[in-house]
Amino acid sequence: MSLFMSETAKNKRTEVESNDLFPVFLKLQNFHTLLVGAGNVGLEKLTALVNNSPHAHIRVVATRISADFQELADRFPNVVIAERPFQEDDLDGMTFAVLATDNHLLHRYIYELAKERGILLNVADTPNLCDVYLGSIVKKGNLKIGISTNGKSPTLAKRLREVLNDGLPEEIDEILDDLSAIRESLKGDFSYKVKKLNELTASLVAQKLDNIDGESSKIK
Numbered sequence: 001m002s003l004f005m006s007e008t009a010k011n012k013r014t015e016v017e018s019n020d021l022f023p024v025f026l027k028l029q030n031f032h033t034l035l036v037g038a039g040n041v042g043l044e045k046l047t048a049l050v051n052n053s054p055h056a057h058i059r060v061v062a063t064r065i066s067a068d069f070q071e072l073a074d075r076f077p078n079v080v081i082a083e084r085p086f087q088e089d090d091l092d093g094m095t096f097a098v099l100a101t102d103n104h105l106l107h108r109y110i111y112e113l114a115k116e117r118g119i120l121l122n123v124a125d126t127p128n129l130c131d132v133y134l135g136s137i138v139k140k141g142n143l144k145i146g147i148s149t150n151g152k153s154p155t156l157a158k159r160l161r162e163v164l165n166d167g168l169p170e171e172i173d174e175i176l177d178d179l180s181a182i183r184e185s186l187k188g189d190f191s192y193k194v195k196k197l198n199e200l201t202a203s204l205v206a207q208k209l210d211n212i213d214g215e216s217s218k219i220k
């Protein structure tokens with residue numbers, strides 16, 4: 001059997017399914033985040049949260065805290081752990097909650113409570129209960145790329161992260177710094193700035209990438 005679908009099957013699929021996810025980049029330090037569960041998946045979620053947003057305020061509630069989880073949490077003063085079962089008032093004051101326990105019924109229960117309170121929710125084992133999905137993240141200094149497969153294959157998202165991470169030069173952040181400085185120094189009205197920045201990026205990006213190509217061919 002072929003791994004790839006026929007054109008007819010593809011057309012049928014696009015009729016019934018669509019990718020409606022709207023991507024945003026959250027300033028997580030402006031939220032109050034609750035993480036329930038501190039096992040394998042809890043650790044993955046905490047890693048994603050603190051790697052991207054080390055100043056985020058995160059309350060963790062879990063009956064059992066793994067040693068690796070505790071070790072990571074200890075490095076971030078804004079991560080506060082309660083080692084006990086979830087209780088309703090854990091949701092007080094929360095704006096975002098990530099559920100990563102091994103208890104599906106508990107997730108359903110917290111989902112109902114969170115809905116009543118308008119809390120944004122991510123539920124690790126149940127895409128249907130999620131308001132938001134976490135993505136795979138490529139980070140090069142100020143550049144951040146979020147990858148989603150619409151929940152179809154987190155593993156592919158992870159692989160794409162590796163490909164982009166290896167493929168994008170670290171120097172891309174220098175280009176960003178240069179452009180930021182130019183953007184600050186430009187005088188004139190909005191349309192002049194837009195025109196100027198578009199002209200400059202056409203050559204600046206090409207030139208920097210050429211340099212990088214040159215450097216990498218020297219290494220070879």
Ligand SMILES: C[C@@]1(CC(=O)O)c2cc3[nH]c(cc4nc(cc5[nH]c(cc(n2)[C@H]1CCC(=O)O)[C@@](C)(CC(=O)O)[C@@H]5CCC(=O)O)C(CC(=O)O)=C4CCC(=O)O)c(CCC(=O)O)c3CC(=O)O
Binds near residue numbers: 126127130152
């Ligand atoms: C819907 C979503 C909701 C959410 O959790 O946000 C979701 C759901 C589920 N994941 C499951 C399994 C796995 N998840 C991973 C890995 C990641 N999962 C992440 C996101 C998401 N996972 C959201 C969709 C993202 C999208 O749109 O693509 C990443 C990208 C971000 C992150 O978690 O930080 C992170 C990679 C980070 C990186 O490395 O870059 C691996 C691979 C691995 O660990 O090697 C496996 C095992 C292999 C497999 O199953 O594919 C299961 C089945 C559980 C079971 O069977 O018990 C469910 C539930 C279901 O699908 O029903």
Ligand SMILES: NC(=O)C1=CN([C@@H]2O[C@H](COP(=O)(O)OP(=O)(O)OC[C@H]3O[C@@H](n4cnc5c(N)ncnc54)[C@H](O)[C@@H]3O)[C@@H](O)[C@H]2O)C=CC1
Binds near residue numbers: 036062086124
């Ligand atoms: N979205 C994703 O990326 C993935 C999701 N999963 C799903 O995630 C779930 C969790 O898997 P693991 O982390 O491996 O389990 P685990 O057994 O390592 O951890 C479970 C955690 O939940 C806590 N917990 C259980 N009941 C609780 C309660 N009443 N109150 C507070 N905390 C409670 C435990 O104390 C523990 O910290 C599974 O359902 C699995 O199917 C699995 C792989 C990837």
